[in-house]
Amino acid sequence: MRADEAADAVARLGRALAGAEARRDAVGAAIAARAAVVAEAKGRLAQRDAVDACLRDLQQDAHQRSLASFETLLTALVQEVLPGEKPVSLELATERGLPALDIGLMRPDGGREDVLEDNGGAMTNVVGMALRLIAVVKAGVGRFLALDEADCWIAPDRVPAFYRVLEDGAARLGVQCLAISHHDLGAVAAGMAVSRVAGRPATGVAIDGPAAACAAAWAPDQPGFRFVRLVDVQGFADATLPLGPGVNALIGPNNTGKSTVIRALRAVFYGEARDGLVRAGATAARIEIGVAGGRTLRFVRQPRRSPVNLWSLHEPDGSLAVERGARLETGGRDVPDWVDRLFGIRRVEDLDLHVAHQKFPVFLLGEKPAKRSAVLSIGREAGIVRDMQAIQRERVIDDQRTVREGEREITRLREVALGFADLDGIALAIDSLRRQAGALAQADDRLRRIEARAAGLGRLSAEHRAAGLRDAAFAGLPDPEAAAALGRTLAEDRHRVALGERLLAASRDRRAAEARAAILAALPSREPVPAGYEAAALLAATGGRCPACGAPAAAAHLLDGHRASPGEAA
Known part of the structure; x- marks a missing residue:
């Protein structure tokens, strides 16, 4: 192999070694980085129990504070409606590691009674109404509360107190209320907007209410619902329920469609709509709710069409509202995000706070203790703690996955690193080859110089031999003067030779002329005639x-x- 070929081969080996060393260093850096991430995750997992305990303590503390405020408010509301009744007692326990809330009444002897099982419907409804009102306020979302007829059932002599407490609470807390009732509330409270249903579902139910008074009570941009219009919704062909800012009531005989308003609200805000909502003979049911700024929130249920449900928001002139370049019109089975965001009526902690369910009228009391405790998680402080717990759970899952996947990756990278274990020996071998290639290059350079000198000596030797031959050839020559004399002699000889050649030619010409003259002289003056010629x-x-x-x-x-x-x- 020539020296340049050896140098190229060694250079290629060097570049390959540099690439392998770079990969080895990258693998080492990746192992170190992954090991650091795994170590951090293991460190957090080691503190998992302490963090969980701290968050539970924070949750317990937040629940205890909520518990005290709930207990005080519930007792005050109950005793306002039902004077002399026992104080409400809330007890927080733990079931299977989860908080559990027991709602009861405290007897004078220190014993406890269950509100739902050990008391009448009046106590149950008052406590349920109070829990729902407090929960709506603590949730910090849309301040609207709709109570169905079963939620408002109470003895006639307690009706004024019930609605007085509801009115006072709504006014203090800024909550708009709609109560469905079979009581005649005309003389209950002068400030309450009372509407009545009339007619039968078969012929079309109408609503008679103080529309002008309700409309006059609103400021243009004040939050709240101005009216609920039902078009081809079960027994309603086209009826409008006016709503004021405070407490509103819809009264009338049983089985006239009062609870249809509740079902309509649940369809709009919870997405609970069925084809049975559509009036017999109609192709679609339409629910319109007047909102701030003269806008109208519209919901349409249209069986056998797509989309089956359609939500839209309309400006006062009837055009579709536009927000950030998008028209507020959405179809499907789920309530659009913009409805939730603009009006804030939704389930909180999986609880129906705003709109009661006709078939499950008792709010919270009929739930299991573990689900009852969800009401204590409503509110900013409890929500933050709950979010922190959710983040901690997600972080634990992420850390466990990080440790599991990280250790597998570290094992794999270490196996890859084993392939680079001989790089140092290879580097030493390449250094040796590099030195040998350098020595070979030097030897090759010396050889080229020697070859160049040998070629030069050969040329000099040839020139020397030629010079010797020339010297030998010139050795027998005369000196310059003799050579010059010889040259002159040769020149004279050549001149004499030329003169001699001219004389010889002239002599030949003379002899020929003499021969012709002799022949002519011998000729007769007349030519003889040959005989017989x-x-x-x-x-x-x-x-x-x-x-x-x-x-x-x-x-x-x-x-x-x-x-x-x-x-x-x-």
């Missing part, structure tokens, strides 16, 4: 020309010395 035969032999001068001649004149003309010869 015939001119015609002679001319035939010469081709019609004179044998002496070669000119054309005629046979008659050949011997007379007459030269025939070209015409005569012819």
